[in-house]
Amino acid sequence: MSAETVAALKAKFPNITDRASLDHPAVNAPAAEAGGVLQALRDEHGFDLLADVTAVDWAKGSSPRFTVVYHLFSTTGHGYFRVAADCPLDGDPEVPTATGLWPAANWHEREVYDMFGIRFTGHPDLRRILMWDAYPYFPLRKEFPLAGIDTPLPDPEIAAETGTAVKPAPMAGGPFVASSGAMNMTEAEPRAKDESWNERRTKPEA
């Protein structure tokens, strides 16, 4: 079923390409055509349940930097399908929304916007969902530090009254973590990431 689905999609959308996948059938679609591909999958191939919408940040400097990934499920055919759309602009990523196809996309896309800053054009209510509205950063971007960044409290009145802010987590030089990717032994060794101090950069005087 999956090979036929991919072939039928390719006949209809010549711009889509196969995507390397370890499990489910997957295609890469240009961001502008992703909505059409999703609609074809829903209406012609029975992938009626939008299981998940998420994004991957390939880190600053890589292009395309952001990829939006959709996972569809067929409640009748019992299979998954993955559609990935690279965001055309690295600095100002945006893709068309899928909320017109599935109301389920509403919250998923709000979360992707909240965490990555990817704007979904045409979304009826693109606000932050997990972080508070005035939060200034996109925490799942790779350059955002694990410890967090000093940020004012959500409510300015409370912030003025208490004089405190949301502080980065005290990391005390750690955590000592390995990095993603195949590396030689010296590089793969766990080391302190994004901390205020380590053996090369000494702890600042308090």
Next chain:
Amino acid sequence: MPADYAFPDASAKNAAGELETEKMSLSMGPSHPSTHGVLRIQMELDGEIVTKAEPVIGYLHRGDEKIAENMTYNQFVPYTDRLDYLAPLANNMAYAIAVERLAKLEVPPRCQAIRVITAEMARLSAHLLGLGAYAIDVGAWTVFMYTFTEREKLYRLFEELTGARFTTSYARIGGVARDVPEGWIGRTTAFCDQFLPILEEILKLLTRNKIFMDRTVGIGAISRQDAIAYGLTGPNLRGSGVPLDLRKDKPYSGYDQYEFDVPVGASGDCYDRYLVRGEEMRQSVRIIRQAAGRLPDGPWHVTDARRIFAPPKEKILTSMEELIQNFMLVTEGPQMPAGEVYFEAENPKGALGFYVVSKGGGVPWRLKIRAPSFCNLSILPKVCVGAMISDVVSILGSLDFVMGECDR
């Protein structure tokens, strides 16, 4: 009374000659007993009728996905406990299977059966709590006492198996933390034997209960189309009549070897969702009995994946080769190939999905958690409109969500 305050004119009429009414806004939560955690619902009311409901979530957001990108695959197992903290054993298993799919690793039959038993016990424990709390929400205290007593017995078994009652962290990539203790399987089937009559008693307290039916029948109905369009999964989807159960339709961990039925509802209201959960518990007991009855012998972890599963402890302490192997595993993590997988498991709350993107090495590049509670809650703005404010309590309880999972 302040001078600038005056009561509105109660006899004011609008253009059509009807009495003027004013919409009221009401914030329910984040600390409200019926929101089961920290969910806030901003509502707009016309009298007692809800005209708008906007869930505000994120109060329990801990950045689990960010944390996952900064540690090895094995180190993340305890974090999965804290997603749906009412069924940590099932979360552990879903995560472990997702990473095993990435490594193309097949665990031995004994490990699969142990995972099935523990996942179904987790389902029992989660449904028992959900049911008891739901009954309290709609005004029946006693049920909670019964379900909590049974849940306590399950927790004793969890403690014996994993060393912890609540946060079990039992699964490992390529196996489980330890084999089942001697006699534990017998005690588990003994639990099942005594549990079934009590379950019937619990369900009898509610199923034909006039007050319970008044609060649930016809309330919060979700149509089949809406349930699919909003991405509902688990008992909430099946309550609306969609017979989708990943254990049947996309079997993993050997679920295809067991006989069980998938209950579905007819009208998709709160009562149907309750009935589905009740029947699911009976089916879980059926699965546990089958799996425990023919638990295969043999290894309980993979034996051919030296760079993924830790060697036995006695070997680590006596042999140089295994010591190095263990050291590498602990410091650099289990070595995975590059690629991406998406795996969903049928958890008590619905389909818990993990999307793992790997660039190789011991740390995921990206790990997305598809939380069923998050998707199930997204239908709230639709299903609450037109309901009475007391119905909102009933609807929330019947959706049976966990904020730890929703907010991640």
